[in-house]
Amino acid sequence: MEIFSLKNQWINLLFIIIFTLLSISSKPATLALRSNENDMLALLSLKNQLVGDSHGVLASWNASFHCCQWQGVQCGRRHQRVVSLNMSGLSLAGFISPAIGNLTFLREVDFSHNKLQGSIPREVGHLKRLVYLSLELNHLNGEIPEELSNCSNIQEITVTANNITGEIPVSLGDLKNQISLHLAYNLLIGGIPASLGNISTLKVLSLQHNKLKGTIPSSLGKLSNLEYMYIGINKLSGSIPPVHNFSSLLVLDAAENQLSGNLPPDIGCTCPNLEAIFIGLNQLTGEIPRSISNISSLELFDIALNGFTGSVPENMET
Ligand SMILES: *[C@@H]1O[C@H](CO)[C@@H](O)[C@H](O)[C@H]1NC(C)=O
Ligand SMILES: *[C@@H]1O[C@H](CO)[C@@H](O)[C@H](O)[C@H]1NC(C)=O
Ligand SMILES: *[C@@H]1O[C@H](CO)[C@@H](O)[C@H](O)[C@H]1NC(C)=O
Ligand SMILES: *[C@@H]1O[C@H](CO)[C@@H](O)[C@H](O)[C@H]1NC(C)=O
Ligand SMILES: *[C@@H]1O[C@H](CO)[C@@H](O)[C@H](O)[C@H]1NC(C)=O
Ligand SMILES: *[C@@H]1O[C@H](CO)[C@@H](O)[C@H](O)[C@H]1NC(C)=O
Ligand SMILES: *[C@@H]1O[C@H](CO)[C@@H](O)[C@H](O)[C@H]1NC(C)=O
Ligand SMILES: *[C@@H]1O[C@H](CO)[C@@H](O)[C@H](O)[C@H]1NC(C)=O
Numbered sequence: 001m002e003i004f005s006l007k008n009q010w011i012n013l014l015f016i017i018i019f020t021l022l023s024i025s026s027k028p029a030t031l032a033l034r035s036n037e038n039d040m041l042a043l044l045s046l047k048n049q050l051v052g053d054s055h056g057v058l059a060s061w062n063a064s065f066h067c068c069q070w071q072g073v074q075c076g077r078r079h080q081r082v083v084s085l086n087m088s089g090l091s092l093a094g095f096i097s098p099a100i101g102n103l104t105f106l107r108e109v110d111f112s113h114n115k116l117q118g119s120i121p122r123e124v125g126h127l128k129r130l131v132y133l134s135l136e137l138n139h140l141n142g143e144i145p146e147e148l149s150n151c152s153n154i155q156e157i158t159v160t161a162n163n164i165t166g167e168i169p170v171s172l173g174d175l176k177n178q179i180s181l182h183l184a185y186n187l188l189i190g191g192i193p194a195s196l197g198n199i200s201t202l203k204v205l206s207l208q209h210n211k212l213k214g215t216i217p218s219s220l221g222k223l224s225n226l227e228y229m230y231i232g233i234n235k236l237s238g239s240i241p242p243v244h245n246f247s248s249l250l251v252l253d254a255a256e257n258q259l260s261g262n263l264p265p266d267i268g269c270t271c272p273n274l275e276a277i278f279i280g281l282n283q284l285t286g287e288i289p290r291s292i293s294n295i296s297s298l299e300l301f302d303i304a305l306n307g308f309t310g311s312v313p314e315n316m317e318t
Contacts, residue, residue, distance in 0.1 A: 036075075038102060039082045040067040045099030052093040052115065074108075081105035088134070089113040096135075101126035112136040112158070119143070120159070125150040134158040136182070141165060144183070149174045158182040160206065165189070168207075173198045180204035184230060188212055192231070194219040202226055208253060209233040216241055216254075224248060232256050232278060240264060240279075246271040253278040255302065262286035268294040276300035283307060 047061050060071045067082070068075035074084035082103045093115040100109070101123025107130060116138040124133070125147025133151075136158045143166030144159065155177050164186040172181065173195025180203060181196070188210040196205065197219025205223070208230040215238030216231065225248050232255040239261030240254065249271050259282040264270070268291025280302045287310040288303070 036067070036080050039075075039105075042097075042099040042102035043067055043070065043073065043082065045102075046097045049097040050087075050092050050094040050116075052091055055090045057087070057090055058092075076105060079105070083129075084108040084110075086110040087114065091115060093117065096121055096140075098123040100124060104128070106130055108132045110134045111138065114138050116140055120145055120148075120164075122147045124148060127151055128153065130154050132156050135162065136160045138162050143167075144169055144172075146171050148172065151175070153177055155179045156182075159186065161185040163187055167191075168193055168196075168212075170195045172196065175199065176201065178202055180206070182206040183210070185209045190214070192217055192220070192236075196220065197222045199223070200225065203248070204228045206230040207234070212236060214238075216259075218242070221246070227251070229253065240284075242266075243270045247273060249274055250297075251276045251278075254282070255279055256281040258282065259284055263289050263292075265289045266291055268292045271295065273297050278302045280304040280306065285309070288312060
């Protein structure tokens, strides 16, 4: 009797285990298949808007193979969803389809070094898992979509060398995981948003060669992890704001603007690790702060074509 009921219990338990396993595995399996099919449809929409496939990469995006095997496409091993799209350097022209926003598992998008036209679709804002976005060296125009600020995991945004217009969205300051923001060589107008000073993780801020106006926001002085600050060749005015601790800063390039006033006297103490300072072609005045001679790492110091008076600090003349 005892043994019989024990055996029954074991059989019951076995059934429970089998049922649980079946219900866990079967439902998500069909769901995953359907989601993956949506990924494939989104990729085909992207393909539809691209032209000039001289490398034959898009030709591989065909029904003979699963979309995870298409060239430039990478899927996650477990869920078989598209996590990376690398179309870099393929001479592709055409447009980036808004369907990109349907590839919701994307972590990496690299469309750099192509001939893409049109604007950056707002739908990139749907890509919550996006970590890396590069659209460098294309012919994109239009504005930076404000919706980009929805990609809260993004670490690197590179839109360098396009024809992007409009202002830098204030909302980019909400992206608290950013390490580098490259918007150089575009047609950006307006000011540098003070909100960028909120991105405490930022190491590279590259805004040179645009049409940015206004003063350098003092909030940027809070970026204590900043290593490279490129804001040269714009129309920035006002003085260089004081900084408290820029101990990570290696390169400051603010050349060819309309900056005026004195250099912060304590620049040598607040930026002790600078390797290069480019502030030529501005309207800076006053004396060159003596503290600069304390930056032992300094190798390049270009202050040509300003209104500085006095002499170069003694121990710098080497
Ligand atoms: C993108 O997703 C939406 C909503 O699920 C759907 O209506 C649309 O057809 C999809 N577009 C593409 C190109 O996959
Ligand atoms: C489909 O893609 C494969 C490579 O993935 C290629 O060998 C084949 O020629 C393609 N088929 C067509 C019809 O383009
Ligand atoms: C994309 O591919 C190119 C070479 O084809 C490579 O240099 C680049 O690093 C890749 N991008 C990413 C994000 O891995
Ligand atoms: C961005 O996020 C907001 C709030 O979470 C949401 O309402 C909006 O639809 C999102 N936009 C995009 C393009 O994903
Ligand atoms: C930007 O637009 C101008 C004028 O249409 C064009 O000459 C130039 O090649 C474009 N630059 C890029 C990077 O697309
Ligand atoms: C971001 O920066 C702006 C301007 O410096 C400031 O007003 C705002 O409070 C900051 N927000 C957060 C969340 O730090
Ligand atoms: C400056 O910031 C660095 C970290 O970014 C820190 O290690 C250092 O102690 C700070 N120095 C001062 C004087 O606050
Ligand atoms: C340079 O550094 C030394 C030692 O830290 C300090 O005593 C001196 O005041 C500094 N000179 C200037 C001009 O900041």
